[in-house]
Amino acid sequence: MLTFIARRCLFMVPTLVAISLVAFAIIQLPPGDYLTTMVSRLESEGQSVDQAMLDGLRERYGLGQPLHEQYLKWISGILLHGDFGQSFEYGTSVAGLIGDRLPLSILLTVTTLLATWIMAFPVGLYSAVRQYSAGDYIATTLGFLGLAIPNFMIALGLMYVMHTVFGYSVGGLFSPEFRDAAWSLAKVGDLMAHLWIPMVVLGTAGTAGLIRILRANLLDEVRKPYVMAARARGVPERRLVLKYPLRVAMNPFVSTVGWVLPALISGEVIVASVLNLPTTGPLLLGALQSQDMYLAGSIILVVSVLTVIGTLLSDILLAWLDPRVRLGYR
Numbered sequence: 001m002l003t004f005i006a007r008r009c010l011f012m013v014p015t016l017v018a019i020s021l022v023a024f025a026i027i028q029l030p031p032g033d034y035l036t037t038m039v040s041r042l043e044s045e046g047q048s049v050d051q052a053m054l055d056g057l058r059e060r061y062g063l064g065q066p067l068h069e070q071y072l073k074w075i076s077g078i079l080l081h082g083d084f085g086q087s088f089e090y091g092t093s094v095a096g097l098i099g100d101r102l103p104l105s106i107l108l109t110v111t112t113l114l115a116t117w118i119m120a121f122p123v124g125l126y127s128a129v130r131q132y133s134a135g136d137y138i139a140t141t142l143g144f145l146g147l148a149i150p151n152f153m154i155a156l157g158l159m160y161v162m163h164t165v166f167g168y169s170v171g172g173l174f175s176p177e178f179r180d181a182a183w184s185l186a187k188v189g190d191l192m193a194h195l196w197i198p199m200v201v202l203g204t205a206g207t208a209g210l211i212r213i214l215r216a217n218l219l220d221e222v223r224k225p226y227v228m229a230a231r232a233r234g235v236p237e238r239r240l241v242l243k244y245p246l247r248v249a250m251n252p253f254v255s256t257v258g259w260v261l262p263a264l265i266s267g268e269v270i271v272a273s274v275l276n277l278p279t280t281g282p283l284l285l286g287a288l289q290s291q292d293m294y295l296a297g298s299i300i301l302v303v304s305v306l307t308v309i310g311t312l313l314s315d316i317l318l319a320w321l322d323p324r325v326r327l328g329y330r
Helices: 002-028 034-044 051-061 067-081 094-129 134-148 151-164 185-222 225-232 237-243 245-249 251-255 257-275 280-290 293-321 323-327
Strands: none
Touching: 002 067, 002 293, 034 051, 034 280, 067 293, 094 134, 094 185, 094 251, 094 257, 094 280, 094 293, 134 185, 151 185, 151 257, 185 245, 185 251, 185 257, 225 237, 237 245, 245 251, 251 293, 257 280, 280 293, 293 323
């Protein structure tokens, strides 16, 4: 098991290097830079721009340097000093901006993932054990609807229904009186009262997908010879399903963390913008639009690193759950 973990950790090193290169390349793809965008915005508003000031800002932030020097300056600051650079648009440190919003994004992602598992597990199990029953058809229909409807459409529909029918605003994670207040038990309770709405929106597609995966895997497993042989020997059906086939069919629940987490994070960008959530999603979207390179690149890098770490934990849990995974490396 230790060899398996060590091998996975070694694989993370080139992966993280590649992620940093891709993150930097993505924010450099649009023509120009932050100053070009700023000049275009000011000129569209009829304001003049001092060329000397632009040259000074370009020299200060190293925007006139070659791309490889900009990348080395950025990544060395992160690795050696924990300095993610300065945000052009906000005029403050990137670390401070990310530190204010990243915990809420992690909380939303983790709670959504746990809620997805809690909802998908019993429904998928019932749908497989009671194949072609009324409950199975209902779960299948809801699953296809969950996969087909975009998250932002669910968010807009939920906002409309809650506002028109119940008179309740679903925007944000806090009530107006708690948005700028210090953390307290009352603010935590207000957060919990608002957190379920983005959880439902973000978790719909993931729950539907996991239900279908668990159903398909469990149906495939219960038809295998060892299950038929155990059933012929008189093993009770409940014990037979729960002890053997279900354990194998549980593998997707653990292994799919690697793709559920990126899906939740990427979906959070649009949903957070629609629901006005104070998470990294709107911050990343605004940074990309204004070409705030240090802010955008740092958010992409941090979120990608968290996804890689989540995938590592997923691999470790999968190896613990299924011995075939770790024994396959021997």
